[in-house]
Amino acid sequence: MKFNPSCGFYVRKEIKIILWLVLFPCLAAAQPVENHSLSGGCVVGEVREGSAAAAAGVRLGDVITEANQTEIRTVEDLRAAVKGASDELLFTVRRGTSTENLIAHLPSSSVGYRFGVGCGPESTTDLTPPSGPRVLVTFKAGDSLFTGLLGVEVQRNHLAFDFGLPTSGGIRYYFRPQGHSWFAGLYGSGYGYDHDETKDGIAYTHYSNIGGGVGAGYRWLWRSRWNLELGATAGYEEEYWTNSYVTRWQKSIIIGPNVLVGFSFK
Numbered sequence: 001m002k003f004n005p006s007c008g009f010y011v012r013k014e015i016k017i018i019l020w021l022v023l024f025p026c027l028a029a030a031q032p033v034e035n036h037s038l039s040g041g042c043v044v045g046e047v048r049e050g051s052a053a054a055a056a057g058v059r060l061g062d063v064i065t066e067a068n069q070t071e072i073r074t075v076e077d078l079r080a081a082v083k084g085a086s087d088e089l090l091f092t093v094r095r096g097t098s099t100e101n102l103i104a105h106l107p108s109s110s111v112g113y114r115f116g117v118g119c120g121p122e123s124t125t126d127l128t129p130p131s132g133p134r135v136l137v138t139f140k141a142g143d144s145l146f147t148g149l150l151g152v153e154v155q156r157n158h159l160a161f162d163f164g165l166p167t168s169g170g171i172r173y174y175f176r177p178q179g180h181s182w183f184a185g186l187y188g189s190g191y192g193y194d195h196d197e198t199k200d201g202i203a204y205t206h207y208s209n210i211g212g213g214v215g216a217g218y219r220w221l222w223r224s225r226w227n228l229e230l231g232a233t234a235g236y237e238e239e240y241w242t243n244s245y246v247t248r249w250q251k252s253i254i255i256g257p258n259v260l261v262g263f264s265f266k
Contacts, residue, residue, distance in 0.1 A: 041065040041094065042078050042119040051116020056104040058093065058117055065099070067091040075119045082106070082115045086223050087179025089115065107177065135266070136160075136177075138227065142260035145187045145233045146170040146215060153262070160185075167191040170215070180220050187233060188212040197241060199248060204241035211237035217258050225265070231258035 041063040047054050058064075064072050067081035068090055082089060089104040106114050136155040140147045144164070147153065151164025158177050162170040162185075172185025192208030217231015234255045241248040 041072050042075055042117075044093075044117050044119065046118035048116035048118075052089070052104040052106050052114065053116040056102045057100075058102065058104075059095065061095075063094040064117075064119075065092050065094050078119065087176065087221075105176070105179075136264050137266075138262040138264040140164070140229070140260045140262035142229075143256070144168070144215075144229075144258045144260050145189060145211075145213070145235065145256055146172065146185065146258065147260065148189070162187070172215070174219070178221070180218070182216070182218050183231070184216040185214070186212070187215055187235070192240075199241060202243070202246065202248070204243050204248065206240075206242045208240045208242075209237065211235055211254065213254070215258055221264065225263055227262045227264060229258060229260040229262065232256070233258055 044053075044058055044060055044062045044064065047058050047060060064078055066072055067078060068085055070077065070081050072078050072081065072091075081091070085106055087106055089106055090101070091104065092099055092101050104115060136153075138153045138155065140151050140153060141149065143149065144151075145168055146162040147164030147170075148166050148168035149164070151162060151168065153160050153162045155161075155174065155177065158174050160172050160174060160183075162168070162172065166189075168187065168189040170185050170187035172183045174181045174183045176182075188211070190208075190210040192206065194205060195207040197204050197207065213233055213235015215231055215233035217229060219227055219229045221227045232255065234253070237252050237254045239250045239252075
């Protein structure tokens with residue numbers, strides 16, 4: 001037997017050891033711990049293969065707690081954050097006892113599923129299903145064989161059609177349709193007008209020009225809707241001078257810049 005000053009009575013050493021083994025887990029459980037309740041945030045119950053969420057590293061069981069600096073407490077919060085994002089979604093997930101900051105590169109909302117997760121253990125519904133075609137109209141000014149000196153571009157998903165003055169046009173493909181992106185495409189141009197000109201002693205009264213080729217470059221598309229485009233074109237050009245009796249023509253290979261500033265409307 002041994003006197004225990006904290007209790008004020010004698011106990012056997014063996015009984016003291018047994019009490020310690022029994023009470024220690026209870027006392028430890030009563031200590032304050034970090035709250036990992038799933039009540040705040042969206043529990044990921046499904047990650048669609050090939051989606052933006054999958055590419056960003058989202059896993060089943062992750063809890064999305066923040067997106068674009070907005071606290072996420074419900075599915076509606078996450079849906080609003082994804083809908084309001086342009087081309088990137090910055091979000092935070094709670095994974096076990098740790099948190100991770102991830103970035104998802106979002107495609108157009110009209111192509112498949114934009115983010116690609118389902119919330120809840122039995123969820124099979126994406127947060128942002130397709131909502132119909134998304135069209136981006138951009139007015140451009142600069143020097144380009146796609147849109148001439150002044151033109152307009154109509155973009156639907158990855159494909160865009162260009163129209164410009166003087167009488168230029170083209171079709172191009174954007175690898176990331178709703179953000180900064182590389183592009184490549186084909187262009188064509190053609191125009192003619194009455195013009196008195198003498199070449200090699202022969203007077204001509206009309207001039208015309210037709211051509212076509214390929215082009216590529218990079219477009220910066222900011223959330224302010226302003227955009228800048230830099231690239232180059234290479235193609236084939238034919239020039240014609242005519243009068244009532246004779247036609248003179250000339251062929252050449254042309255390489256030109258593609259420098260444009262634009263403003264987009266959705």
